Ligand SMILES: CSC[C@H]1O[C@@H](n2cnc3c(O)ncnc32)[C@H](O)[C@@H]1O
């Protein structure tokens with residue numbers, strides 16, 4: 001058997017307890033064989049974890065990874081103006097090569113900050129899949145559909161592309177890539193298309209991921225035109241099932257929270273994006289209390305402006321308390337669970353830093369004090385993606401250079 005030993009550190013258990021232990025990984029299967037004292041000194045490869053905390057890899061459950069190219073391109077505007085005035089015109093000029101460059105830069109950033117799995121909605125998905133294959137992470141990828149402003153033929157072509165991408169790439173990269181059908185939102189895809197798109201996806205067992213209830217500007221027109229809340233509309237369209245997951249869920253009322261809990265639909269909370277675009281404060285503690293599965297996402301780097309899930313944990317805890325007007329809401333173990341639940345991989349966090357001393361409570365440190373740059377090693381599917389802060393699967397300098405070139409050329413075109 002081909003094994004990897006992570007030796008001499010402390011290990012965060014799923015029940016949020018911490019113990020001194022080694023971790024032994026089957027490199028072929030990508031599974032954890034054992035956690036305990038003094039494991040197999042003859043392992044094929046050893047990572048030193050002395051003074052470190054071994055945690056599950058972080059899961060970024062809503063992202064647009066290639067938007068690293070647009071980091072700092074347009075800031076300090078609300079969602080609608082930001083998308084229409086700046087982001088969509090720029091995205092209209094992005095080539096497949098640009099998206100590949102942005103994706104590689106984002107993947108380097110993720111690996112460096114301990115993220116091992118992410119969900120992504122964008123276009124030119126084959127380029128993103130190729131970058132994920134090379135980088136070694138896990139991803140759930142989808143082509144985002146917008147029908148607003150398109151004629152019928154173009155709208156249908158966009159939907160067909162989303163379904164084709166979901167079929168073609170599911171199981172790619174040795175099973176590390178899974179897919180979803182991704183209508184952009186309940187307002188940017190017209191009802192007639194949503195109804196068919198979602199039914200076709202579900203008929204083939206493809207889950208659906210979309211933005212919902214992000215801003216009042218998005219919620220109010222649905223309520224005005226239909227006389228019902230957005231998630232009641234989503235339920236009618238068949239978009240609230242246990243396999244589906246939506247991003248944001250900022251402006252949800254109690255009845256909508258019950259709909260989510262009853263359906264088992266997941267919500268990806270994106271606190272940094274919600275604060276930056278002034279979208280609002282999601283009622284995360286209420287969602288948790290109702291039994292809704294809540295994950296964490298960065299959204300794109302243009303509305304965040306980084307892909308650091310440690311930032312996201314801290315933001316989620318802080319904003320969750322403010323939203324609930326309760327300092328005990330969205331506590332450290334809650335955000336660590338949101339960022340790591342279901343993770344199959346590992347991040348090794350170096351605790352030897354002034355901002356992490358003294359080690360009173362390591363779960364608290366993960367949620368409130370650690371930074372992406374504290375990650376020393378990243379392991380996904382049994383493979384070491386970063387060792388001693390050196391990314392092994394992608395060329396970090398080349399990724400930065402390509403992204404700089406891509407944005408310089410884009411600026412000339414737009
Ligand atoms: C059609 S591909 C995905 C699409 O989503 C845009 N986007 C980025 N961030 C957000 C957000 O917070 N809400 C809604 N849409 C967003 C991205 O720029 C792409 O155009």
Ligand SMILES: [Zn+2]
Pocket residue numbers: 062063064211247299300
């Ligand atoms: Zn988004």
